[in-house]
Amino acid sequence: MPVSRVPSQPDRLPRLSLSQVTTFPATFADDLRVYAAAGLDGIGIWESKLGDGPDDDALAAFEASGLGSATAVPALPSILPLPRLPGPEDPRARVEAGCASIHRLAAFRPGAVLFLTGSGRGRDPDRARSLVVEGLRELAGEAELAGVRIGLEPYQRNGMEDWSIANTIGDAVSLIEEAGTPGVGIQFDVWHLWNTPDLSAEIEREARRFVGVHVGDAREPTRGWADRVLPGDGVACVPSILCALDDAGWDGFYDIEIFSDNGAFGTAYPDSLWDVDPAELVRRARDGFTRCWQERRVAA
Numbered sequence: 001m002p003v004s005r006v007p008s009q010p011d012r013l014p015r016l017s018l019s020q021v022t023t024f025p026a027t028f029a030d031d032l033r034v035y036a037a038a039g040l041d042g043i044g045i046w047e048s049k050l051g052d053g054p055d056d057d058a059l060a061a062f063e064a065s066g067l068g069s070a071t072a073v074p075a076l077p078s079i080l081p082l083p084r085l086p087g088p089e090d091p092r093a094r095v096e097a098g099c100a101s102i103h104r105l106a107a108f109r110p111g112a113v114l115f116l117t118g119s120g121r122g123r124d125p126d127r128a129r130s131l132v133v134e135g136l137r138e139l140a141g142e143a144e145l146a147g148v149r150i151g152l153e154p155y156q157r158n159g160m161e162d163w164s165i166a167n168t169i170g171d172a173v174s175l176i177e178e179a180g181t182p183g184v185g186i187q188f189d190v191w192h193l194w195n196t197p198d199l200s201a202e203i204e205r206e207a208r209r210f211v212g213v214h215v216g217d218a219r220e221p222t223r224g225w226a227d228r229v230l231p232g233d234g235v236a237c238v239p240s241i242l243c244a245l246d247d248a249g250w251d252g253f254y255d256i257e258i259f260s261d262n263g264a265f266g267t268a269y270p271d272s273l274w275d276v277d278p279a280e281l282v283r284r285a286r287d288g289f290t291r292c293w294q295e296r297r298v299a300a
Contacts, residue, residue, distance in 0.1 A: 186206065
């Protein structure tokens, strides 16, 4: 994406939210308090932070916070298993858990409930694809009953192929169309898609399918899947991507999502953002996004 020399014009920020994994060690209640105090517009709820339930207190606290609800992430967020993350190997059990999560999370009125395909490792590729297509159909049916949408998220293609059989927007579209589930949308994620060839053209072509946008940045060199940085601190050309999304008409939440392992997933990075005080991290995330947003119009 070439950059012009036309100065950017600051303007009003879009709706900004934080996905709860960004402040991974904090509690659900603490996230609500910190995000609202920082002036954010929304929260991306992670089911894992709700605990075992019931959710009456969490729902009451969410309603009292005044925050909107961006993309929600279920406890088991994929149809096929994910490497290094716990959960059953059986896709049938995973889809059943996903259906239950859809109904639970629907109470928080999320913009969408996110699902990945999961890894096809160890399976015949055609069989893996068939399992994903069947799973999407069932999840979509439950989502319709619950009054929410689901978003299929393509996963970073460089070195991460074992996490997903969908690594581009086009891959996700192909699966959705094969499943015959027009109600299934696409969860756009900057970190996953920033290095996709012809990304601006894909955004323009498929933005009508987007049900959520995750924003993060890519460290270079990266140290792994849980080594992401705040918007503007990496090499993902975030302003250019924000420009493409804005031009394509995206007007939903821009949901900042950062994985930065402090040992919780097996690698304790000495500069982990998860070790930063949550209020400070939210401030830095908001400031980084703001700079990227104000610079987006330099993108040709």
